[in-house]
Amino acid sequence: MKASKYPLFTQKNNPSDAEIISHKLMLKAGLTRQQSSGQYSFLPIGYRVLKKIENIIREEMNAIGSAEILMPSVQPSELWEESGRWETYGLELLRLKDRHQRDYCLGPTFEEVITDLVRKDLNSYKQLPINMYQISSKFRDEIRPRFGIMRAREFIMKDAYSFHLNQECLDEWYENYKKAYNKIFTRLQLEYTMVDADSGNIGGSKSNEFHVIADTGEDDLLIDQDGIGVNYEIAKTKYNSDDIKKIINENNLVHKKGIEVGHIFKLGDKYSKAMNLSIADVESKICNIEMGCYGIGVSRIIAAAIEQNHDDKGIVWPATIAPFKIVIIEIDGHKNESVRIYSSELYEKLSAKGVEVILDDRNSKLGNKLNDWELIGIPNIAIVGKSEAETKSVTFKKRGQDDKSSLSIENLIKITSD
RNA sequence: CGGGGUGUAGCGCAGCUUGGUAGCGCGGCUGGUUUGGGACCAGUAGGUCGUAGGUUCGAAUCCUAUCACCCCGACCA
Numbered sequence: 064m065k066a067s068k069y070p071l072f073t074q075k076n077n078p079s080d081a082e083i084i085s086h087k088l089m090l091k092a093g094l095t096r097q098q099s100s101g102q103y104s105f106l107p108i109g110y111r112v113l114k115k116i117e118n119i120i121r122e123e124m125n126a127i128g129s130a131e132i133l134m135p136s137v138q139p140s141e142l143w144e145e146s147g148r149w150e151t152y153g154l155e156l157l158r159l160k161d162r163h164q165r166d167y168c169l170g171p172t173f174e175e176v177i178t179d180l181v182r183k184d185l186n187s188y189k190q191l192p193i194n195m196y197q198i199s200s201k202f203r204d205e206i207r208p209r210f211g212i213m214r215a216r217e218f219i220m221k222d223a224y225s226f227h228l229n230q231e232c233l234d235e236w237y238e239n240y241k242k243a244y245n246k247i248f249t250r251l252q253l254e255y256t257m258v259d260a261d262s263g264n265i266g267g268s269k270s271n272e273f274h275v276i277a278d279t280g281e282d283d284l285l286i287d288q289d290g291i292g293v294n295y296e297i298a299k300t301k302y303n304s305d306d307i308k309k310i311i312n313e314n315n316l317v318h319k320k321g322i323e324v325g326h327i328f329k330l331g332d333k334y335s336k337a338m339n340l341s342i343a344d345v346e347s348k349i350c351n352i353e354m355g356c357y358g359i360g361v362s363r364i365i366a367a368a369i370e371q372n373h374d375d376k377g378i379v380w381p382a383t384i385a386p387f388k389i390v391i392i393e394i395d396g397h398k399n400e401s402v403r404i405y406s407s408e409l410y411e412k413l414s415a416k417g418v419e420v421i422l423d424d425r426n427s428k429l430g431n432k433l434n435d436w437e438l439i440g441i442p443n444i445a446i447v448g449k450s451e452a453e454t455k456s457v458t459f460k461k462r463g464q465d466d467k468s469s470l471s472i473e474n475l476i477k478i479t480s481d
Numbered sequence: 482c483g484g485g486g487u488g489u490a491g492c493g494c495a496g497c498u499u500g501g502u503a504g505c506g507c508g509g510c511u512g513g514u515u516u517g518g519g520a521c522c523a524g525u526a527g528g529u530c531g532u533a534g535g536u537u538c539g540a541a542u543c544c545u546a547u548c549a550c551c552c553c554g555a556c557c558a
Binding site for chain 1: 482487491492493494506507508516517518519520549550551552553554555556557558
């Protein structure tokens with residue numbers, strides 16, 4: 064990519080609507096723009112980050128043998144009436160009518176649709192277990208959207224669903240997903256913890272939440288010596304006390320704030336029973352299908368990552384989700400042919416190695432360019448001016464560190480293409 | 482929904498109390514001087530003051546209604 068032809072929308076002034084740091088930085092760095100309350104467009108830089116996160120999730124889902132699908136976001140009321148949630152889900156379910164006055168809703172979650180999908184094609188227990196996931200927009204008509212993309216009404220979520228002949232198989236797959244989630248959050252390079260949790264609105268017997276640790280998190284977590292936590296409500300039940308302070312002291316726990324970015328559930332037969340999804344087993348006995356569901360708030364992870372990784376200059380992306388791996392900044396390339404030729408040569412070499420590189424060939428000053436890229440948070444910065452062009456080197460700087468060093472082309476390629 | 486607040490140029494704001502037809506900073510554009518960490522000078526473009534109605538000779542300013550957005554609380558990935 065060349066910055067002169069790439070839509071960058073950084074802003075100098077602090078946006079007035081933003082309260083928390085991730086929201087401010089996302090607007091300043093030009094990652095997202097608000098459409099209406101709780102709804103955001105992703106600009107090119109923001110969308111690249113979203114795709115990075117999606118791909119890590121996708122790879123780990125595929126790796127455990129969950130298959131990607133896509134379901135419609137507008138869902139017929141009939142399915143929700145079958146599950147009983149048309150009545151119970153409440154105002155968060157945005158309901159609408161089509162031209163024939165049939166009732167629909169915008170999908171906030173997909174248990175009904177996927178249960179319907181599976182029951183139409185499930186003929187034999189031999190097809191089980193079935194594991195499928197999708198990455199798509201969800202809509203929840205939140206009482207109060209806030210903090211930008213952190214709690215939006217429309218957001219990107221990965222939701223996986225599993226179908227099993229028996230509890231043992233569900234338990235096994237629940238563990239598979241749990242392991243996959245740990246891999247995902249490790250690869251995202253975020254400080255996180257898994258906690259025992261309430262299954263809330265979705266229903267079922269067992270659930271775990273994954274939280275990114277951040278002071279601005281909305282959830283209170285109690286974390287033990289092994290890094291395993293519980294949320295407040297669960298802790299009260301688990302330790303049989305209402306006194307949080309006492310629980311903390313007596314059990315040697317640490318209180319931290321978390322941003323919930325993942326939630327996995329053992330649903331049991333709640334939906335399969337209500338929606339009549341059953342199958343004959345080896346002995347021709349009719350069994351209800353055991354289900355699990357596994358969510359990750361993909362777009363929320365962007366905000367969570369920024370909450371955890373920023374400084375006074377802007378975002379400091381973990382390398383695995385940075386929108387670009389490196390930016391090459393020209394000094395006066397438009398006035399200096401040797402600089403222009405040399406920077407293009409570097410750009411081509413890095414591109415050829417598959418390095419995600421953007422060349423800042425805009426007609427602006429070094430300071431402005433550096434400020435833009437430090438705000439956006441690109442992890443590696445290579446500066447080339449007249450002297451670098453002469454010596455065939457670059458002035459190299461890591462985001463988050465102040466010192467600069469001189470690197471040969473070979474070393475630059477080595478550092479950025481590993 | 483209850484409580485608090487804000488809508489004026491692309492962004493951030495002043496002006497409103499005490500009506501007289503809109504201004505500042507940043508950004509944009511043009512020209513020149515600069516040029517290795519947000520340059521300087523000069524010039525220039527850009528706003529039916531959220532919307533509708535009312536009061537008045539006259540409304541960004543006063544009154545009424547309405548819409549949008551933000552913050553605190555109840556709900557959630």
